[in-house]
Amino acid sequence: MRLIIEPIVRAALLEDLGRAGDITSEAIVPEEAEVGAVIAARQPGVVAGLEAALLAFELSEPTLQIERLCDDGARISRGELVARIEGRARGVLAAERTALNLLSRMSGVATATRALADAIAGSKAKIVCTRKTTPGLRTLEKEAVRLGGGANHRFGLDDAMLIKDNHIALAGGVRPALERAKRHAGHLVKIELEVDTLDQLAEALEVGVDAVLLDNMTPETTRRAVTMVGGRAITEASGPIRDGAPPRAPSRHFEEAAAPGGVR
Secondary structure (H helix, E strand, C coil), X not given: CHHHHHHHHHHHHHHHHCCCCXXXXXXXXXXXXXXXXXXXXXXXXXXXXXXXXHHHXXXXXXXXXXEECCCCCCEECCCCEEEEEEEEHHHHHHHHHHHHHHHHHHHHXXXXXXXXXXXXXXXXXXXXXXXXXXXXXXXXXXXHHHHCCCECCCCCCXXXXXXXXXXXXXXXXXXXXXXXXXXXXXXXXXXXXXXXXXXXXXXXHHHCCCEEEEECCCHHHHHHHHHHHCCCCEEEEECCCCCCCCCXXXXXXXXXXXXXXXXC
């Protein structure tokens, strides 16, 4: 895991330290000053990103003594300690904000996922993440989803095919989009299709597909769609799943729409 996350943590530290380093601490804190610090939870939740956070301190000052008091994935209470750091004060201060940003962000993702996973406990459903991740932090955020009890969808555009509405529009329909995808895909590549209507779903099932993503459907339409599929494909549901016109989710304030002949 370190091999994967170290470049992310180094980039985050470099973003913060810039060209001259922590000029405030260098001006005020004596070079020989040492400090003892703890990281404690301000509210209950699920810990995630702790490995990345502690790595930030290690990279900032290799001589620091770092004690991990819990593991990623642990459920913690308000005030509970997750780590102790001792050593050169300048090194602690230089890494502090980067470390806490990573830890807070990932723990928030894990905690939110845990709440959803607990809500569906006892069912056969799974909470699955998307590619709507913070640029540069996808590996950490998807790990946080797993730590919170969720599962990962594809990691990028290269490990599975997901045919969305823009692909369907540019291909000229569900059938030609699926047929082209099948001709192109390797034998280990799964093909998923996003559908907005039951008519699209019926056409997809006729052609054949590994999975269908039921997008922004009402609960009743979702039930009908799952019945139509009848186990012939994996079913996923996304977007506001509620009766009436779905409101725009924050992540959907900006979107692109494709049509035959161009992208507008």
